[in-house]
Amino acid sequence: GAMTDPKGDRSKGPSEQDDPDLFTRIVDSDEKGVYVSGAKAHQTGCINSHWIILMPTIRLTQNDKEYAIVGAIPADVKGLTYIYGRQSCDTRVMEGGGDIDLGNAKFGGQEAMMILDRVFISWDKVFMNGEFEFASMLVERFTCYHRRSYVCKTGLGDVLIGAAATIADYNGVPNVSHIKDKIIEMTHLNETIFAAGIASSHQGHKMKSGVYLNDDMLAQVCKHNVTRFPYEISRLAQDIAGGLMVTLPSEKDFRHPEAGPMLKKYLVGRKGVDVENRMRILRLIENMTMGRNAVGYLTESMHG
16 A cells, blocks of 8 residues: 655645645546656555555645556566665674574565656456545545554564563563562553554444444554554663673674684573573564564654
């Protein structure tokens, strides 16, 4: 679902921009379909997709009719260019040290900007064509589903809470009262997000089409919680993890014949804990709260 446009000057609407392509628009049409140009920003997972559905991103006026386009395009359609996004810490994966510094090695996400240059959409794949008066309703219903769907961040929260509890155990302090209090608070915040999302679905109602729409107010509450609570959960995880989370040498150093044995000697935790496992948990917390996956857990929670 490609909704977000670059937007340009936020004080102006699509038709008021100096460059008309700052919002995706219809530039031509014929008996076979329409042709669109523009761009879609922050497109999470777009390179993994088979189809892209283009949608307006804001309320439109009569002057914005050419921007009132909803249509489906194959992900490899002619005229579509992907420019891959860059993230913090993304060069460390190329150092060749192994897999500790890779983050989510098998299932890492990505974002890209999509540039559309006269991309063709056949009429049977066009679902809105100039009906600007419905753009606002479309955006509101999309965000009703989307903001409720951000309950998915509680799954990431579960991972981070588990990592925080694990590093507390590895450090030998799982039963210290302030550590337990912080893990309880992390759990409370995470489950509060989950509760609002589930409540929004439970309070959903059937539309005339037969489709169910979840409760709008509770969806907004869910997303409002998501913009705040993951940051506090992350702060507490970093607090429990300790400073080694950001001063930890690379895996390449850990594998070094001289530096490696010294690191294994001085980076021990409690007895019986493998030093490499301690490193992996610290890297996980770093990855989720300030590294590459913080894009998906924190920034996306704020702006998605």
